[in-house]
Amino acid sequence: MTIADIEHIIEAWAPKWIAWEKDNVGLQLGDRSRHVSKILVALDVTEKIVTEAIAQRAELIVSHHPLLFRPLKAVTTTDETGKLVLKLAKSNIAVYSAHTNLDFTKHGVSFAFAEKFGLTNIRFLSPLKGLSSKIVVFVPQEHVERVADAMSDAGAGVIGEYSSCSYRISGTGTFRGSASTNPFIGTANKLETVEEVRLEMIAPRGAVNTIVSAMKTAHPYEEIAYDVYPLENDSTNYGMGAIGDLPNSMPLKSFLQLVKKSLKAEAVRYTAGAKQRVQKIAVCGGSGSDLLQTAVRANADAFVTADVKYHTYHSAEGTIALVDAGHWETEQVILEPLAKRLREAARHSKEQLTVRVTKFSTNPTHYSY
Ligand SMILES: [Zn+2]
Secondary structure: OEHHHHHHHHHHHOOHHHOOOOOOOEEEEOOOOOEOOEEEEEOOOOHHHHHHHHHOOOOEEEEOOOOOOOOOOOOOOOOHHHHHHHHHHHOOOEEEEOOHHHHOEOOOHHHHHHHHOOOEEEEEEEEEEOOEEEEEEEEEHHHHHHHHHHHHHOOOOOEOOEOOOOEEEEEEEEEEOOOOOOOOOOOOOOEEEEEEEEEEEEEEHHHHHHHHHHHHHHOOOOOOOEEEEEOOOEEEEEEEEEEEEEEEEEEHHHHHHHHHHHHOOOOOEEEOOOOOEEEEEEEEEEEOHHHHHHHHHOOOOEEEEEOOOHHHHHHHOOOOEEEEOOHHHHHHHHHHHHHHHHHHHHHHOOOOOEEEEOOOOOOOOOOOO
C-alpha cells in the first residue's frame, strides 16, 4: 500500500475540501509513491511520537493535529518543528495530518466522542451548509444509465447513507447544429428534436469538476447541455459537533463521572445548567465553545467540549450544563476508529499493513490535587 492509497482512504471519509480554510491538512512530509507497511497513529507529532515511530520502524505517522501549521521560513534545529522535520526526514518517516476535515465528517471526532457516552440517535449539532451543488444534464434515453453511473462513480448522488441518488424526467430537446458541426443525432443546419432525459444528481461542491468531467466522458454528445446549481441545503455528511441521547436520564453528577471514565479524564471543569438530570447531550471534540448557543437552541441538557473560557461558563450557567473535559481527552477518542478504518481498508485490498495507535499520551496539561 502506498502513501497515496492511505491518503485516498482517509480522504474518501474526510475530504480535504471540507477542512477549515486556514487549516493545513493532508500529506505534510514524504513521498506519495512510497510503499508503507507500518503506520503509527497519534493526536500530535511530538519528539516522543517520532521516537516511537522510529522504534516501530513505521514509515508513516498519521496525526490529527498538523505537524506544519504556520509556514516555515527555515528548517533548522533551532526550533522544535525544524528539529522534528529533520529527524523525520533522516529516518524517512512521512507525516499525514487529518485535522478539521476529520472534525467535520460523519463518524469523525465528534461522532466518536458521542459514541463514548453510549449516546443514541447521534447526528450533527450544526450541519455545514452550502457544501453541495446540483448537476443537471440532458441525456438521450439510451445513454442515461451510463452517464448516471459515471457521475456516481465520481462521487455524485450521495445523500446520507444512500448512494446513486438521481431524479430523471423525460422531455423533448431541440437543437440546430451549424454547418461545421458533426451531431451525434440528426444533421447539421437542420432543427432536430430528440427525446431526452433530464438527469439530476447532487454533488459535493469540491468534487463538481471531477464529476462534470466524468459526465462529459460518458455523454455521447459533441456539445453537452448541463447546469451546475449551488445549493444551500444542510449537509447530511458534514457538520460540527454532535448531539444524541443517553439511553436514560441521569443526575448531572453521575454524568460527570461518566465523562471522566469514558474520556480517560482525570478531572473536568463544569457549570450546572437548568436541570438536575441530563439526557440530551451535545458534544464537540476540541475547542467547541462557539457551538454553545447552538447546543442551547437544540435543547441539549449538557454540552461537553474543551478550552472553555471563564465568561463562556457565565453564559451557560443556569441554562445548560457546560463541561470542559480537556482538549486531548475529547479528541483522542478518534485514534482507534481511525486506525480501525485503515486496517479494514488494508484487509479489504489484501495488503499487509500494521496500524498502531501510540501508547503515549501527548497531553501536555496535567492536574494537581
Ligand atoms: Zn485539537
